[in-house]
Amino acid sequence: MIGLLSYLVFFATVAAILSIAVLGLNLQWGNTGLFNGGVVAFFGAGGYGTLILGGTPQADHLGGFALPYLIALSGGMAIAGLLAWGVGILTLRLRHDYLAIATFGVAVAFENLMRNAEGLAGGAKGLRGFERPLRQALGDGFTYNLLFLIFVLGLLIATYIFLERLIRSPYGRLLRAIREDETAAMSLGKNPARIRLAAFIAGSVIMGLAGGLYATFYAFISPQDVLPILTFQIWAMLIVGGAGNNKGAVMGTFLIWGAWTASGWGLSRFAPLEVQLYTGSLQFILIGVVIVGMLLWRPQGLFEEKLVVSQSGRAKHLKQQGVRE
Amino acid sequence: MIQNLVDGVLVGSILSLGAIGLTMAMHMLRFANFSHAELLSIGAYSALVFDGLFEVIYPALGSAIGPLSLTWALSLAIILSMVITGASAVLIDRLIFRRVRAKGGELSMVFASFGVAMIIRNILGLIFGLGSQLYSKDIVFAMAISRDPLLLIKPDQVFSLVAALIIMIILHLILSRTTFGYALRAVAENPTLAQVSGINLSRMILLIWIIGGGLAAAAGVFYGLSNQINPVLGRDLVLPIFAATIVGGIGSVYGAVLGGFLVGIASNLALVVLPSGYSPSVPFLIILAVLMVRPTGLFGEERL
Numbered sequence: 001m002i003g004l005l006s007y008l009v010f011f012a013t014v015a016a017i018l019s020i021a022v023l024g025l026n027l028q029w030g031n032t033g034l035f036n037g038g039v040v041a042f043f044g045a046g047g048y049g050t051l052i053l054g055g056t057p058q059a060d061h062l063g064g065f066a067l068p069y070l071i072a073l074s075g076g077m078a079i080a081g082l083l084a085w086g087v088g089i090l091t092l093r094l095r096h097d098y099l100a101i102a103t104f105g106v107a108v109a110f111e112n113l114m115r116n117a118e119g120l121a122g123g124a125k126g127l128r129g130f131e132r133p134l135r136q137a138l139g140d141g142f143t144y145n146l147l148f149l150i151f152v153l154g155l156l157i158a159t160y161i162f163l164e165r166l167i168r169s170p171y172g173r174l175l176r177a178i179r180e181d182e183t184a185a186m187s188l189g190k191n192p193a194r195i196r197l198a199a200f201i202a203g204s205v206i207m208g209l210a211g212g213l214y215a216t217f218y219a220f221i222s223p224q225d226v227l228p229i230l231t232f233q234i235w236a237m238l239i240v241g242g243a244g245n246n247k248g249a250v251m252g253t254f255l256i257w258g259a260w261t262a263s264g265w266g267l268s269r270f271a272p273l274e275v276q277l278y279t280g281s282l283q284f285i286l287i288g289v290v291i292v293g294m295l296l297w298r299p300q301g302l303f304e305e306k307l308v309v310s311q312s313g314r315a316k317h318l319k320q321q322g323v324r325e
Numbered sequence: 326m327i328q329n330l331v332d333g334v335l336v337g338s339i340l341s342l343g344a345i346g347l348t349m350a351m352h353m354l355r356f357a358n359f360s361h362a363e364l365l366s367i368g369a370y371s372a373l374v375f376d377g378l379f380e381v382i383y384p385a386l387g388s389a390i391g392p393l394s395l396t397w398a399l400s401l402a403i404i405l406s407m408v409i410t411g412a413s414a415v416l417i418d419r420l421i422f423r424r425v426r427a428k429g430g431e432l433s434m435v436f437a438s439f440g441v442a443m444i445i446r447n448i449l450g451l452i453f454g455l456g457s458q459l460y461s462k463d464i465v466f467a468m469a470i471s472r473d474p475l476l477l478i479k480p481d482q483v484f485s486l487v488a489a490l491i492i493m494i495i496l497h498l499i500l501s502r503t504t505f506g507y508a509l510r511a512v513a514e515n516p517t518l519a520q521v522s523g524i525n526l527s528r529m530i531l532l533i534w535i536i537g538g539g540l541a542a543a544a545g546v547f548y549g550l551s552n553q554i555n556p557v558l559g560r561d562l563v564l565p566i567f568a569a570t571i572v573g574g575i576g577s578v579y580g581a582v583l584g585g586f587l588v589g590i591a592s593n594l595a596l597v598v599l600p601s602g603y604s605p606s607v608p609f610l611i612i613l614a615v616l617m618v619r620p621t622g623l624f625g626e627e628r629l
Contacts, residue, residue: 090616281450
């Protein structure tokens with residue numbers, strides 16, 4: 001019983017952390033229409049940043065500044081934001097393909113750098129020497145994990161509320177205006193390039209938060225944690241949940257992460273040994289089929305975006321009924 | 326150093342072939358197709374299958390041509406694989422891209438292309454196994470072109486380069502001398518106006534996929550000849566090919582050719598200063614450099 005319970009806590013922690021990343025992507029893609037092909041780079045920047053800033057000093061690689069945990073976590077988020085700023089400033093004024101290609105490239109280069117630069121981040125062996133906060137007071141057991149889950153859920157709720165408020169604010173309307181019709185937004189004196197950059201950085205900082213929490217949870221991060229597949233998983237979560245809808249984003253995360261975990265468990269448990277070699281391939285095909293299938297048959301996702309219509313009169317009436325496309 | 330330069334030219338010809346198809350599709354359909362590099366994998370593997378098939382049917386075809394490891398069977402297989410890959414590209418467009426295009430925006434297409442890439446790559450892994458394969462197990466020694474500086478080239482590489490150049494010249498003649506070529510350029514300039522002049526847009530899209538697929542297949546086989554064939558071939562080449570299109574300017578066929586060679590040479594020269602572990606990052610650095618200096622690429626036009 002306690003085994004199942006502690007597994008549920010583990011599952012919920014990872015799913016809640018990924019939900020935060022999906023919310024960050026939703027701000028970029030769902031609300032602003034920015035394509036981020038390298039979610040994992042910003043997630044990883046947050047994770048590596050947190051561990052390097054908050055870890056104990058290590059002989060063989062940089063880091064171990066042993067900063068207080070919350071400062072380290074914020075530092076990780078800031079590093080993710082800086083990375084986003086660098087990519088965004090180069091690509092956001094261009095055709096949107098460029099952002100897709102450049103962010104995809106960032107993810108490849110980030111993983112490559114972390115794998116090779118041993119002096120920076122421990123190379124392929126990963127980054128060790130991080131002590132989970134309050135470990136001495138709480139120990140390593142179930143209590144710690146439960147409290148950590150509560151901490152993560154608290155941050156998830158905080159992120160959720162922040163984003164909900166943001167998209168309902170005039171600024172959120174502005175983001176959607178740019179997504180729908182950039183020229184119209186410009187004609188009203190708005191500067192789409194600057195606003196897109198701000199939304200891109202904000203979304204990446206949220207992904208950095210998720211990465212920082214993920215690395216804290218395992219007290220370890222290695223290049224294996226920043227492989228491209230994570231980007232695709234996070235997309236699948238958003239597309240299934242419904243781009244533009246924060247509730248859908250969280251639901252989609254739990255759904256896809258559940259399906260991913262269950263398929264991995266099912267294959268390792270029931271499939272013959274020679275098939276098990278291909279567990280990864282089968283799961284990747286699954287994610288690919290989910291992405292393509294959703295785009296083909298239900299592009300709005302399970303929970304579609306609720307259109308917020310600010311017009312009075314008929315539009316207000318429609319809004320109360322929940323307008324469909 | 327000179328060896329790196331020579332290797333760069335050889336890799337560059339492969340990237341050029343891949344980038345031509347990508348840049349045409351990106352220009353015409355206006356989306357970054359991340360599954361384009363998987364067409365190289367499809368080409369490489371279908372050539373492997375036909376190669377084996379021909380050798381079984383006509384064992385005489387299994388003999389190598391001159392100093393090459395390339396056999397008659399494989400050279401026939403290349404042509405068939407170009408056809409098959411072109412057909413696959415059309416099929417993928419019909420099954421997926423055309424439907425997504427009808428439903429959603431350009432960025433939905435980019436998402437879809439990632440999904441397609443993952444499906445193709447892993448299905449190839451399921452069919453052919455995750456390990457590497459070779460067209461020929463015979464070891465072909467590299468020839469020393471010169472001793473000082475030491476310069477080694479495999480005969481297969483020379484063949485690949487020459488064949489790639491011939492394919493590019495044929496494409497150039499088609500684009501510049503035939504009605505189809507004019508029609509294609511007209512569509513790229515202004516699709517609406519081209520349609521008014523009686524050009525069938527959906528037929529043009531079909532032809533672009535066939536050409537893109539065919540060139541990608543050739544690139545895949547040439548890559549397999551000088552390296553190995555494995556399911557992650559597409560994953561490894563997708564970024565260099567994108568770099569080539571961006572260097573050349575999205576939409577420019579000649580830019581793609583030049584971009585391919587530039588990226589190939591730059592990636593290989595970078596290995597003079599960088600440890601080889603960093604080579605996957607080099608295309609990204611090239612993309613960054615182009616975006617900083619000249620975002621439209623060498624021959625691209627500003628188009629938002």
